[in-house]
Amino acid sequence: xxxxxxxxxxxxxxxxxxxxxxxxxxxxxxxxxxxxxxxxxxxxxxxxxxxxxxxxxxxxxxxxxxxxxxxxxxxxxxxxxxxxxxxxxxxxxxxxxxxxxxxxxxxxxxxxxxxxxxxxxxxxxxxxxxxxxxxxxxxxxxxxxxxxxxxxxxxxxxxxxxxxxxxxxxxxxxxxxxxxxxxxxxxxxxxxxxxxxxxxxxxxxxxxxxxxxxxxxxxxxxxxxxxxxxxxxxxxxxxxxxxxxxxxxxxxxxxxxxxxxxxxxxxx
Amino acid sequence: xxxxxxxxxxxxxxxxxxxxxxxxxxxxxxxxxxxxxxxxxxxxxxxxxxxxxxxxxxxxxxxxxxxxxxxxxxxxxxxxxxxxxxxxxxxxxxxxxxxxxxxxxxxxxxxxxxxxxxxxxxxxxxxxxxxxxxxxxxxxxxxxxxxxxxxxxxxxxxxxxxxxxxxxxxxxxxxxxxxxxxxxxxxxxxxxxxxxxxxxxxxxxxxxxxxxxxxxxxxxxxxxxxxxxxxxxxxxxxxxxxxxxxxxxxxxxxxxxxxxxxxxxxxxxxxxxxxxxxxxxxxxxxxxxxxxxxxxxxxxxxxxxxxxxxxxxxxxxxxxxxxxxxxxxxxxxxxxxxxxxxxxxxxxxxxxx
Numbered sequence: 001x002x003x004x005x006x007x008x009x010x011x012x013x014x015x016x017x018x019x020x021x022x023x024x025x026x027x028x029x030x031x032x033x034x035x036x037x038x039x040x041x042x043x044x045x046x047x048x049x050x051x052x053x054x055x056x057x058x059x060x061x062x063x064x065x066x067x068x069x070x071x072x073x074x075x076x077x078x079x080x081x082x083x084x085x086x087x088x089x090x091x092x093x094x095x096x097x098x099x100x101x102x103x104x105x106x107x108x109x110x111x112x113x114x115x116x117x118x119x120x121x122x123x124x125x126x127x128x129x130x131x132x133x134x135x136x137x138x139x140x141x142x143x144x145x146x147x148x149x150x151x152x153x154x155x156x157x158x159x160x161x162x163x164x165x166x167x168x169x170x171x172x173x174x175x176x177x178x179x180x181x182x183x184x185x186x187x188x189x190x191x192x193x194x195x196x197x198x199x200x201x202x203x204x205x206x207x208x209x210x211x212x213x214x215x216x217x218x219x220x221x222x223x224x225x226x227x228x229x230x231x232x233x234x235x236x237x238x239x240x241x242x243x244x245x246x247x248x249x250x251x252x253x254x255x256x257x258x259x260x261x262x263x264x265x266x267x268x
Numbered sequence: 269x270x271x272x273x274x275x276x277x278x279x280x281x282x283x284x285x286x287x288x289x290x291x292x293x294x295x296x297x298x299x300x301x302x303x304x305x306x307x308x309x310x311x312x313x314x315x316x317x318x319x320x321x322x323x324x325x326x327x328x329x330x331x332x333x334x335x336x337x338x339x340x341x342x343x344x345x346x347x348x349x350x351x352x353x354x355x356x357x358x359x360x361x362x363x364x365x366x367x368x369x370x371x372x373x374x375x376x377x378x379x380x381x382x383x384x385x386x387x388x389x390x391x392x393x394x395x396x397x398x399x400x401x402x403x404x405x406x407x408x409x410x411x412x413x414x415x416x417x418x419x420x421x422x423x424x425x426x427x428x429x430x431x432x433x434x435x436x437x438x439x440x441x442x443x444x445x446x447x448x449x450x451x452x453x454x455x456x457x458x459x460x461x462x463x464x465x466x467x468x469x470x471x472x473x474x475x476x477x478x479x480x481x482x483x484x485x486x487x488x489x490x491x492x493x494x495x496x497x498x499x500x501x502x503x504x505x506x507x508x509x510x511x512x513x514x515x516x517x518x519x520x521x522x523x524x525x526x527x528x529x530x531x532x533x534x535x536x537x538x539x540x541x542x543x544x545x546x547x548x549x550x551x552x553x554x555x556x557x558x559x560x561x562x563x564x565x566x567x568x569x570x571x572x573x574x575x576x577x578x579x580x581x582x583x584x585x586x587x588x589x590x591x592x593x594x595x596x597x598x599x600x601x602x603x604x605x606x607x608x609x610x611x612x613x614x615x616x617x618x619x620x621x
Contacts, residue, residue: 005425012422012500015493016444019455022465026458035458035465076299083295096296099303102311107554107601109571113578113594114310117317120587143306146299175291200446206557211578224450225557232454240451247446251439259435 020244027237034232044238055235058223065219066203069141074195076142077149078187084150085157103144104151112211115140119212134217137209141202148201149194156190157183189257196254200247314598317591321385326355329374332365338374339363388585388592397573397593404569407484407559408552411491412499415548416541418492419499423540424533426500427507434508445497453490453561460486460562482566490558491548498547506540507533542608550601570597 026034030041048056080096087093103111116132123131160183168178206221213222224236329338339362341355350358356375360367391397426437444452459465460480467477480486510533518528556571568576570593578590 005421008418008421009425012418012496013440016441016496019452019459019493020444020447022459023451023455034454035461035463076302079295080299083292083297083299086292087296092296096300096303099307102307105550105601105605106598107550109554109556109574110314110594110598110601111310113574113590114314115306116578117313117587117591118306118310121313121316139306143302146302150299204446204448206448206450221448221450224448224454236451236454240447244443244447248439248443251442251446255435255439 023237024241024244026234027241029234032233034234034237044233044235045242047235048238048242054223055220055239058218058220059239061217062203062220065138065141065217066199069138069145069202070195070198072138073142073145073198074149074191077146077194077198078153078191080146081150081153081157082183084154100147100150103147108205108207109211111144112140112208115143115208116211130214130216132212133214137213137217137219140208140212141205144205144208145198145202148197149191152194152197153187153190156187160186189260192257193254196250200250311598314591314595317588318388318595319384319386319592320588321383321387322585322588326350326352326359327374327376328355328359328372330356330359330365330370330372332360332363332370337363337365337370388588389596391589392592392596396568397570400568400570400573401596403484403567404553404571407488407569408491408549411488411495411552412545412549414488414492415496415499416544419496419503419544420537420541423500423503423507426504427510438504441497441500449494450557450561452494453558456486456490456493457481457561460489482563484567486562487559487567487569490562491552491555494555494558495548495551498551499544502543502547503537503540506537510536538611542611546605546608549604553601554597 026037027044028040028042029037030043031038084093084096087096106114115136119136120131122128164182164186165178168182169175173181204221205219206225209219209222210225213219218226224232227236325343326341327338328341329336331337337359339359341350341358343350343355352375356370356372357367360370426434429437457464461467462477462479462481466480470476470478514532515528518532523531553569554571556569556575559567559569559572574590574593574597577586577593580586581589
């Protein structure tokens with residue numbers, strides 16, 4: 001039984017990591033191919049750091065979009081979570097939560113197409129030439145990020161002790177002060193986790209961006225999709241090898257935040 | 269304030285609720301507005317476009333020999349699409365006027381939309397699209413089943429390992445998920461190619477070349493690969509919540525491993541399995557780039573059809589047919605999710621990720 005478990009575990013990790021290993025391996029290819037290895041070289045990494053052309057521009061676009069949409073979604077989502085928490089359970093709170101679930105349940109392609117149709121319709125009404133541009137892309141990313149922020153913040157609010165907030169008010173705090181001094185520290189880990197999740201989802205999104213972005217602002221996944229097989233060069237593999245390391249670091253930080261909040265709870 | 273405080277906690281709480289009710293409304297207003305405009309209205313847009321017609325046509329007016337003529341010509345699509353010049357020619361021909369004599373006052377490409385139609389839905393039921401839906405259903409069903417078979421024992425082993433090992437393994441499972449799917453799928457393409465790594469290994473052992481790209485197996489592999497973590501995580505979550513003392517009690521009462529699995533672990537892990545099934549099935553049935561890359565565009569799933577309708581036939585009704593297909597896909601998924609959730613507890617398992 002134990003041996004069987006080990007074999008399954010090994011096979012799953014092998015399966016999950018095989019394409020990543022191939023990716024890292026070919027990122028060091030001296031040639032232009034992503035399937036024929038013609039010698040070890042750092043040329044693709046050097047090319048990335050010396051500007052990198054369209055690929056790096058797409059990368060900067062993706063980073064900018066991910067940061068902006070994560071910050072905006074965290075603001076709106078946190079306010080919404082607090083509002084939902086204070087709202088008495090009833091039709092309105094049920095309706096908001098149901099609507100909040102729609103982007104989570106719907107496949108990306110439906111979310112993307114539906115938002116694109118809205119923008120096309122709006123462009124028709126307002127007589128705009130291009131239905132989609134940077135702002136429609138940003139709106140769509142904020143929209144699919146908010147539910148994840150709410151899902152991270154709302155449970156933290158529900159876990160928090162309302163008596164503490166009441167006590168702060170009794171001790172003479174204004175509601176604003178009580179919120180920032182008492183409630184906020186209890187939900188900070190949830191807010192950070194939500195923001196981090198929003199950032200990675202936005203950075204990685206292809207399908208929704210594909211439908212809601214215009215020619216003025218091309219994100220990394222959309223750019224990669226536009227490449228055909230012959231034009232895929234190891235520079236993409238080099239870039240994603242770097243991103244792999246960055247994400248590993250991010251995950252470690254994320255886990256550290258989680259475990260710190262866990263030990264805090266246990267400490268109480 | 270003092271009076272309320274002396275009167276006990278309850279009245280002061282109620283008084284505060286009263287006072288904050290306006291504040292609560294203000295807190296809820298932004299997202300309420302946002303979600304109505306950018307979540308609810310887009311869904312209504314899908315319904316609207318699915319049931320309305322769009323046609324692009326050339327509106328052409330010209331005068332010849334002192335007489336005014338005007339007509340509308342369908343712009344056509346694909347290979348039959350007309351250029352503006354061809355449309356002018358056709359218009360002149362229609363009224364028996366030589367092109368050189370016609371003086372065009374208006375010749376523009378216009379898009380008309382609005383009228384209610386069932387034509388888009390009828391196109392969703394066309395043979396090619398029915399075939400794509402059937403394939404999507406079969407492939408995503410297979411991918412979901414295979415993911416379950418792989419993920420279940422894996423999640424069980426993971427949930428029974430040490431706390432530190434669990435933490436590290438969670439990292440290891442989530443790491444590939446956060447690498448871009450397109451890049452990972454490209455990488456699989458390179459592995460499965462005719463001169464890819466697997467075939468090089470085959471050649472090394474003197475085996476013949478195997479064509480893998482373009483087969484249903486490659487597409488299903490792509491789906492399993494991309495969505496396997498979505499199956500592992502919820503199953504792992506419920507399994508790690510199973511009380512160890514329950515398992516020990518089963519041991520003490522003389523259960524063998526098989527009985528323990530059937531009577532204890534399986535029933536307790538149902539909610540996680542249901543979430544996992546939904547979380548693998550939904551993205552699998554709606555994907556388009558996995559099928560596109562893993563079959564070199566040879567296998568068309570529903571997602572591929574939506575994508576190509578919208579991209580290639582934008583002005584000539586493709587947008588509406590794409591919307592109709594999205595609507596059908598959305599309804600199918602809603603029904604599937606609803607049915608699967610019926611098997612689960614009210615709680616619905618752990619929504620991880």
